[in-house]
Amino acid sequence: MRERADVSLSELQIALMRVLWRRGEASTADVAAELSGERGLKHTTVATLLTRLEKRGVVAQRREGRQLLYRALVAESDVRRSMVAGLVGALFAGDARQLVAHLLQESEIAPGDLAELKRRLARERRDE
Amino acid sequence: MRERADVSLSELQIALMRVLWRRGEASTADVAAELSGERGLKHTTVATLLTRLEKRGVVAQRREGRQLLYRALVAESDVRRSMVAGLVGALFAGDARQLVAHLLQESEIAPGDLAELKRRLARERRDE
DNA sequence: CGTTTTCTACTACAACTGTAGTACGACAAC
DNA sequence: GTTGTCGTACTACAGTTGTAGTAGAAAACG
Numbered sequence: 001m002r003e004r005a006d007v008s009l010s011e012l013q014i015a016l017m018r019v020l021w022r023r024g025e026a027s028t029a030d031v032a033a034e035l036s037g038e039r040g041l042k043h044t045t046v047a048t049l050l051t052r053l054e055k056r057g058v059v060a061q062r063r064e065g066r067q068l069l070y071r072a073l074v075a076e077s078d079v080r081r082s083m084v085a086g087l088v089g090a091l092f093a094g095d096a097r098q099l100v101a102h103l104l105q106e107s108e109i110a111p112g113d114l115a116e117l118k119r120r121l122a123r124e125r126r127d128e
Numbered sequence: 129m130r131e132r133a134d135v136s137l138s139e140l141q142i143a144l145m146r147v148l149w150r151r152g153e154a155s156t157a158d159v160a161a162e163l164s165g166e167r168g169l170k171h172t173t174v175a176t177l178l179t180r181l182e183k184r185g186v187v188a189q190r191r192e193g194r195q196l197l198y199r200a201l202v203a204e205s206d207v208r209r210s211m212v213a214g215l216v217g218a219l220f221a222g223d224a225r226q227l228v229a230h231l232l233q234e235s236e237i238a239p240g241d242l243a244e245l246k247r248r249l250a251r252e253r254r255d256e
Numbered sequence: 257c258g259t260t261t262t263c264t265a266c267t268a269c270a271a272c273t274g275t276a277g278t279a280c281g282a283c284a285a286c
Numbered sequence: 287g288t289t290g291t292c293g294t295a296c297t298a299c300a301g302t303t304g305t306a307g308t309a310g311a312a313a314a315c316g
Contacts, residue, residue: 194263280293280295285289
């Protein structure tokens with residue numbers, strides 16, 4: 001059984017990964033272009049970050065002429081899974097229901113959203 | 129309007145804070161006793177950690193004879209709020225509903241839990 | 257008292273992060 | 287061809303985190 005990776009990433013690292021998740025494969029320049037726009041990071045910074053992610057095994061690097069192309073080795077859902085589990089474990093005694101209660105209390109979601117999600121889930125269950 | 133602190137803590141730091149949140153005020157030894165039990169941390173390690181949290185302003189330190197007594201300066205709800213917001217922002221495009229959808233998909237919660245939470249919220253709204 | 261225990265203060269140190277600068281080879285533009 | 291330019295590799299450096307050892311004062315024990 002393909003064991004799912006247990007990855008926890010920083011906000012910045014996730015931002016890099018998002019580019020790879022969206023594009024499938026991207027060169028350093030591609031990633032740098034997006035990140036220098038929205039966060040003013042220098043190209044070399046992005047290159048460093050990607051190298052580190054590669055060393056850590058969460059992305060793979062492939063050479064294409066002079067350039068390096070990167071692609072994600074962990075799925076976004078894996079990162080979500082492990083990071084949400086980490087947060088729930090650390091702050092909600094491992095009980096995800098408390099997290100949802102928190103979201104309701106803090107008005108991050110509305111009660112109606114729950115109903116809608118439930119309906120959607122039921123529909124999907126039926127359809128698949 | 130009392131601006132809420134924006135604190136993000138590591139898992140270990142949260143473990144320390146949990147002791148303070150539970151006990152209100154605790155000496156280094158108190159905290160160390162709990163954490164050396166469940167994680168085998170040395171007393172000096174705990175002392176270092178508490179000092180750092182103090183320097184960072186998330187706990188206050190008070191001297192009682194030779195001992196130092198600590199108490200939390202940020203509420204657990206504040207930490208929850210900012211850390212959940214951070215996670216939702218980084219991994220769910222800022223949309224908390226996607227987080228709940230994720231919890232359902234990963235079976236971290238059951239559809240029935242949503243109904244129950246909704247009921248409970250309605251009841252609380254009415255009662256208060 | 258003299259000795260042992262208890263606490264805090266300080267120092268240490270390796271990983272990991274965020275952020276870049278520099279050097280150097282390959283390529284494109286003239 | 288000579289000269290920028292682009293891209294990668296390597297080095298740097300400060301801040302945070304996890305983890306603890308050591309030193310020195312104070313208190314407790316016998």
